[in-house]
Amino acid sequence: xxxxxxxxxxxxxxxxxxxxxxxxxxxxxxxxxxxxxxxxxxxxxxxxxxxxxxxxxxxxxxxxxxxxxxxxxxxxxxxxxxxxxxxxxxxxxxxxxxxxxxxxxxxxxxxxxxxxxxxxxxxxxxxxxxxxxxxxxxxxxxxxxxxxxxxxxxxxxxxxxxxxxxxxxxxxxxxxxxxxxxxxxxxxxxxxxxxxxxxxxxxxxxxxxxxxxxxxxxxxxxxxxxxxxxxxxxxxxxxxxxxxxxxxxxxxxxxxxxxxxxxxxxxxxxxxxxxxxxxxxxxxxxxxxxxxxxxxxxxxxxxxxxxxxxxxxxxxxxxxxxxxxxxxxxxxxx
Numbered sequence: 369x370x371x372x373x374x375x376x377x378x379x380x381x382x383x384x385x386x387x388x389x390x391x392x393x394x395x396x397x398x399x400x401x402x403x404x405x406x407x408x409x410x411x412x413x414x415x416x417x418x419x420x421x422x423x424x425x426x427x428x429x430x431x432x433x434x435x436x437x438x439x440x441x442x443x444x445x446x447x448x449x450x451x452x453x454x455x456x457x458x459x460x461x462x463x464x465x466x467x468x469x470x471x472x473x474x475x476x477x478x479x480x481x482x483x484x485x486x487x488x489x490x491x492x493x494x495x496x497x498x499x500x501x502x503x504x505x506x507x508x509x510x511x512x513x514x515x516x517x518x519x520x521x522x523x524x525x526x527x528x529x530x531x532x533x534x535x536x537x538x539x540x541x542x543x544x545x546x547x548x549x550x551x552x553x554x555x556x557x558x559x560x561x562x563x564x565x566x567x568x569x570x571x572x573x574x575x576x577x578x579x580x581x582x583x584x585x586x587x588x589x590x591x592x593x594x595x596x597x598x599x600x601x602x603x604x605x606x607x608x609x610x611x612x613x614x615x616x617x618x619x620x621x622x623x624x625x626x627x628x629x630x631x632x633x634x635x636x637x638x639x640x641x642x643x644x645x646x647x648x649x650x651x652x653x654x655x656x657x658x659x660x661x662x663x664x665x666x667x668x669x670x671x672x673x674x675x676x677x678x679x680x681x682x683x684x685x686x687x688x689x690x691x692x693x694x695x696x697x698x699x700x701x702x
Contacts, residue, residue, distance in 0.1 A: 408449075411449050415446045415450065415454075415457065416456075419457055419460070422439060423464055426468055427464070427467070430468040430471055430472055431472050433475075433476065436474050436477070437476040440476040440477065443457075443461060443480055444479075444480060447483060447484060447487050448483075448487070451487060452487070452488070452491065455488075455494075458488065458497065461480075462481075462484075462500075462501045465477045466504055469505065469508055470508060473508055473511075473525065475524045475528040475529075477505075478509070478525070478528035478529050478532045479531070481501055481502070481505055481532055482528070485535045485539050485540060486535065486539055489539035490539060490540065495540070498536075498543050499543050499547055502532075502543060502544065502547060502549065503547055503548060505529075505532065506533075506549040506556075507549065509525070509529050510556060512525060513526055513529060513556055513559070514556070514559060515559055516562055516563055519559065519560045519563050519565075520564075520565060520568075523563075523565040523567065523568040524568075526560065526563070526565070526571065527567045527568045530557070530560075530574070530575040531571045533575045534571065534574045534575045534578050537575070537578040537579065537582050541582045545583070545598075546595035550598070550599060551602060554579070554602055554606075554607045555607075557572060557575055557607075557611075558607060558614065561576075561611065561615060561617075562614060562617065562618040562621065562623075563627075564623055564624060564627060566626045566627060569626075569627040569630055570626070570627075570630050573630035573631060573633060574630070574633075576637075577633050577636075578637075579603065580634070580637040580638045580641045580642055582596075583599045583600045583641070584641045585641060585642045585643070585645065603642070608646075609649045611634070611649075612638070612646075612649040612650060612652075612653045613649075613652070613656075615631055615635070616653040616657060620658075620661065620696045621696075621700070622693070622696050628693055632686065632689050635685070636682060640677075646674075647674065647675055650671060651671050660699050661696055662692070670688065673685075673688050674688065
């Protein structure tokens, strides 16, 4: 029926024979970005004619990761080409996702929902539908990612799940911040701290990093919004300390270099957005660092240097964290 090819990170598709040379020239060779030029009525019409078959294929091959991924790629390109004009297909697509993800949670669905936030997240009239699909995806995924062991066994699901959450925070933070699943997502992130799979770790730590950026402690605009106040309270009273205790533990275990850099990014985000609380979290987290890594005097010096963190330059903080990571590595080699 159709097939996809990956090139430079953008997956394109070719329609089957029978649509005619005009369709092929205007659609197959290049799908325009809806934000760059006027949407072709031909693209809209072809999407409308093909959509019933797409839904049938989603249901028929609900257990096939390969086919589901190709179908989600097709939807992504339709969404990308049509922009807001994809709205007629958005609810049917989310119904399809809900129906099939409930049976088998394939990571492709998470990525497709993630991309929909890019297109529709900046328009508040779509907040409710994006919030509904978000809450469903989070609740269903929590059954499969409720421990670091499960996340290590399902790295692609982990990567795309936290990728979806991060996309919400980047494009429409108000939706996740005001949703009922925010505490659940924070708890799932806590479960995953310490994961060594590079791509899953990048996605998970990016989510925690964005939480600290979006929920800035002393931001006056946040103080006027109950949802943001609730999110800040979650970090202040529950998850902030737990995150940093586990982040320090993760560094002690000497993770791969890339993963270590993702952890450093979380430190930067908290240092720039959650002072002075971050200093208390780090101080408490250092208490269980073994003395062969840092002595009590070195822990006090570490905290003093952290408190001197300069938002204009990350170099001193980076050097400090790298020195700590080196001590952790040396401890593991003993």
